[in-house]
Structures are given as structure tokens and as C-alpha cells.
Amino acid sequence: MRFDGKKVLITGASRGIGKATAIAFAEKGAIIGLNYISDDAAANETLSLLKNKGHKVFKQDISNPEGAKKLIDDFVKEYGNIDILINNAGIVRKHEIDKIDFDEWQNSWTSIINTNLIATANLCFCASQIMIKQGGGRIINVSSRGAFRGEPDMPAYGASKAALNSLSQSLAKKLAEYKIYIAVVAPGFVETDMGLNNISETEKINLINENPFRRMATPEEVAHSILFLASEGAEYNTGAILDINGASYLRT
Numbered sequence: 001m002r003f004d005g006k007k008v009l010i011t012g013a014s015r016g017i018g019k020a021t022a023i024a025f026a027e028k029g030a031i032i033g034l035n036y037i038s039d040d041a042a043a044n045e046t047l048s049l050l051k052n053k054g055h056k057v058f059k060q061d062i063s064n065p066e067g068a069k070k071l072i073d074d075f076v077k078e079y080g081n082i083d084i085l086i087n088n089a090g091i092v093r094k095h096e097i098d099k100i101d102f103d104e105w106q107n108s109w110t111s112i113i114n115t116n117l118i119a120t121a122n123l124c125f126c127a128s129q130i131m132i133k134q135g136g137g138r139i140i141n142v143s144s145r146g147a148f149r150g151e152p153d154m155p156a157y158g159a160s161k162a163a164l165n166s167l168s169q170s171l172a173k174k175l176a177e178y179k180i181y182i183a184v185v186a187p188g189f190v191e192t193d194m195g196l197n198n199i200s201e202t203e204k205i206n207l208i209n210e211n212p213f214r215r216m217a218t219p220e221e222v223a224h225s226i227l228f229l230a231s232e233g234a235e236y237n238t239g240a241i242l243d244i245n246g247a248s249y250l251r252t
Contacts, residue, residue: 001028001227001228001231002028002029003025003028003029003030003083003084003227003230003231004028004029004030005029005030005031006025006029006030006031006083006084007030007031007033007075007079007080007081007082007083007084008022008025008030008031008032008033008083008084008085008086008230009032009033009035009058009071009072009075009082009084009085009086009127010022010025010032010033010034010035010086010088011035011062011071011086011087011088011089011119011123012035012036012088012089012090013032013034013035013036013043013046013088014034014036014039014042014043014045014046015039015042015046015192015193016190016192016193016219017088017142017187017190017192017219017222017223017226018034018046018086018088018089019042019046019049019219020218020219020220020222020223021086021088021219021222021223021226021227022034022046022050022055023046023049023050023051023223024220024223024224024226024227025084025227026050026051026052026055027051028227029052030084031052031054031055031079032050032055032056033055033056033057033058033075033078033079034046034047034055034056034057034058035057035058035059035060035062035071035089036057036058036059037059037060037061037062037089038059040059043057043059044057056078058071058074058075060074062089062115062119062122062123063111063114063115063118063119065118065122068119068122068123068126069122069126071123071126072123072126072127072130073126076130081130081134082127082130082131082137083137083138084137084138084139084140084230085123085124085127085137085138085139085140086139086140086142086226086230087119087120087123087124087139087140087141087142088142089115089119090115090116090142090160091111091112091115091116092112092154092157093108093111093112093154093157094153094154095108095109095153095154095155095156096152096153097155108156109156112156112157112160113156113159113160113163116157116160116161116164117160117163117164117167120141120164120167121167124139124141124167124171124182127139128171128175128178128180131175131178131180132175132178132180135178135179136178136179136180136181137179137180137181138180138181138182138183138229138230139168139171139180139181139182139183140182140183140184140185140226140229140230141164141167141168141182141183141184141185142184142185142187142222142226143161143164143165143168143184143185143186143187143241144157144158144161144186144187145186145187145188145189145243145245145248145249146158146161147161147162147164147165147186148162148186148249148251149249161186164184165184165186165241168182168183168184168239168241169182169184169239169241172238172239173239176238179235181234181235181237181238182238182239183229183230183234183237183238183239183240183241183242184240184241184242185222185225185226185229185241185242185244186241186242186243186244186245187217187222187244187245188211188216188217188243188244188245188246188248188249189207189211189216189217189245189248190216190217190218190219190222191216191217191218191219192219207248210248211245211246211247211248212246212247212248213246213247215246217244217245217246221244222244225242225244229242
């Protein structure tokens, strides 16, 4: 899996899965645009870890439609085209229906759907306009096991990821004629700051115990699958949703 000279834009790239994916693509010869929203230090640390030259950070709030459009515009202005888009940015927070008031319920749904679903839809739209003109491209969206098994304490998160799966498959059918290939990775629980900050120690132990590996996935394992789906020769996987959960949740 080589990506020499390919221009790759990764959202939520300052840490976790995005960071691991950026490092992996750079090791395979790609030129990386790192999108992040606020943590300058983390973004620049990730940038410093990337092999070769030509990489750049793009600070932009993609939950704002204008921010999503500007991100694609700025990336293309810098590099001339976009070969691969990795929609990794996402947020999660608990919003238990039996423990919060209506205002918090509304705020949780609005912020999670805007970031996890609508921002990705906007980025897919803007990137696809460039990819159609240039004769093709690849988009990999990061979903979640929660889209299938349900998230009782975070229903907006599960709903956003289920909708993301549907969006991805719809666009895969529509854009195949333009040689734009779209696939999804659906990780289980991954050992990242975002994940660990939203669970208790007891919940962590329960998650580990439900997994035959008796551990969480690493960001690098998810990154490996992302690279495969974005690679030359994987085109017929367009529309696929790849589970990466260590057999902790099996679906047919």
C-alpha cells in the first residue's frame, strides 16, 4: 500500500485515530493535510511526527458549514487537488434520557449531529466536486460499532453513526461512475483520549471483558484498515462498512 505523492486530508487529525492515520499515510509517501479545531500544540506535535516534507495543518471548525467548505478550498489551494479524504472528526458525550433535562438533550443532539453527520456530508459534497473534475478520488468515513448495537447512554452518537453509514453507501452508489470510491470503518472501542474520557473505570473493564482479545483496539489498527480501503486495488470495496471490533460485536 503506497501513496507516494497522494494528497490526503484528514479531519480530527491532532490525536487518536486521526493522528495514527496521518502517521501511517506519511510513512507510505502521502502528503498530509491535518485538520483540527483548537489544540494547536497537539496538531503541531502530530505534524512533527510525519515523515517527509510538504505536510500542513489546517485549523478549521468543520461543524460550521462555511468552515467545512473553507477547509476543502484551502486544502485544494495549497495542493492543487485532493486525492483522499478521511472523515475522522467526531464528538461523543453522554446524554442519558432518564437523567438530563430537555435543554441538555437538545444541545447534545444538535452538536453531535452537526459534527458527526452534517459536517461529514458537507465535506463529502465539497470534496466530490473537486474529485469529479479531476477524474476520481477516495473518501473513507469513520463510523462506529455503536451504529449497529445501539448506544443507550449516547443515543445521538449511535444515530449519527448509523446515518453516516447510510450516507456513505448512498454516495458510493452515486459517485462510482465518477471513479470516486467511498468506504467506512466501524471501530469498536478504541483506546483514545476521546473514548477514555467518556467512560468510568468500571465501564472500561466491562468493555474489555466483552472482547475476546481482552483489550481495546489501538488507533494504529484502525489506521491500517483505513489505508487498505483507500489503496489502489480496493476500489470494489466501495460502499463497504468494515467492522474493527475484535469480534466484540458480530453482525450478519
